[in-house]
Amino acid sequence: MDITGKQMPTTSVNNCGNYRRHRNRHLQHQHVMVRTEPLIRNSSLWVNSGEADPMAARFPGIDSTDFLDAITGRTSCRRCHRSRKYYCYTCYELMDGLAGRVPRVALPVDVDIIKHVQEVDGKSTAPHAVIVAPDRCSVRTFPDIPDYSDQNAVLVFPAPNARTLQHLIDDYRHDVGPHPDSAVDNGSVERADKQLPFNRVVFIDSTWRQTNHILRDPRISPLLANRTVILSEHESLFWRHQRDSPRTYLSTIEAIYYFFSDLQHILDERDGNGGHNDHRYDNLLFFFKHTYNKLRLKYNI
Numbered sequence: 001m002d003i004t005g006k007q008m009p010t011t012s013v014n015n016c017g018n019y020r021r022h023r024n025r026h027l028q029h030q031h032v033m034v035r036t037e038p039l040i041r042n043s044s045l046w047v048n049s050g051e052a053d054p055m056a057a058r059f060p061g062i063d064s065t066d067f068l069d070a071i072t073g074r075t076s077c078r079r080c081h082r083s084r085k086y087y088c089y090t091c092y093e094l095m096d097g098l099a100g101r102v103p104r105v106a107l108p109v110d111v112d113i114i115k116h117v118q119e120v121d122g123k124s125t126a127p128h129a130v131i132v133a134p135d136r137c138s139v140r141t142f143p144d145i146p147d148y149s150d151q152n153a154v155l156v157f158p159a160p161n162a163r164t165l166q167h168l169i170d171d172y173r174h175d176v177g178p179h180p181d182s183a184v185d186n187g188s189v190e191r192a193d194k195q196l197p198f199n200r201v202v203f204i205d206s207t208w209r210q211t212n213h214i215l216r217d218p219r220i221s222p223l224l225a226n227r228t229v230i231l232s233e234h235e236s237l238f239w240r241h242q243r244d245s246p247r248t249y250l251s252t253i254e255a256i257y258y259f260f261s262d263l264q265h266i267l268d269e270r271d272g273n274g275g276h277n278d279h280r281y282d283n284l285l286f287f288f289k290h291t292y293n294k295l296r297l298k299y300n301i
């Protein structure tokens with residue numbers, strides 16, 4: 001099947017006894033019968049990218065999600081007993097039988113995802129991060145959040161004074177000096193320029209209105225002053241993209257992925273390993289890819 005939708009017939013030719021009559025009718029309406037454009041080119045649900053398999057091309061490090069296709073029914077979550085398919089988006093736990101089969105991703109710092117209590121759990125991609133990187137990622141439901149004012153944290157948010165990751169790393173290196181071989185960690189000496197200027201990164205997973213409400217909270221507002229990071233531009237493949245917003249509005253899991261992917265790229269360049277991408281963070285998009293490809297087949301595009 002040509003899932004790009006190009007020249008994809010919408011019906012088969014009728015070959016019964018009335019074949020000629022059907023064939024003539026078919027030929028008369030061939031311009032209708034043979035679709036040359038994608039079924040859906042641009043909607044709030046989908047943007048056709050015109051590529052054969054955009055996820056595989058961009059993120060070759062994502063493990064095969066085929067075994068998820070074999071799961072047809074739902075099971076009860078061990079903790080909350082709600083009916084779920086792959087994972088519980090309330091408890092952030094995999095369903096029985098999937099533990100050990102879903103990839104794990106090692107992240108260099110902790111990740112807090114703040115969602116507003118009014119957000120609909122099942123529609124967010126934030127649980128994807130907790131499922132594949134449970135040691136590092138947590139979802140915090142506002143207003144039940146930690147006090148970030150005294151933490152070595154950065155907030156990913158496009159504030160007017162937000163720095164890019166590159167600027168943040170460069171400023172830090174400038175502040176700590178070129179060769180400070182003094183930082184001691186776990187008994188071994190590490191150069192401080194191999195360290196990061198933060199040990200926690202905070203994402204907000206909410207509508208704009210709720211985000212403004214969260215940002216005014218005194219436990220998080222100090223991060224706005226000089227601890228915000230703006231991501232470089234990346235095209236989103238999110239299916240809930242809003243028609244009037246730019247394609248660079250990322251879903252939460254895409255934002256987390258690009259934060260760490262860009263960070264790794266900057267560190268590799270700095271260490272003289274530029275140009276080599278080991279795709280170590282691709283599996284953050286494991287469930288994203290599965291849903292993306294399911295919708296891609298469902299809508300024949």
Ligand SMILES: [Zn+2]
Nearest residue numbers: 077080088091
């Ligand atoms: Zn549950």
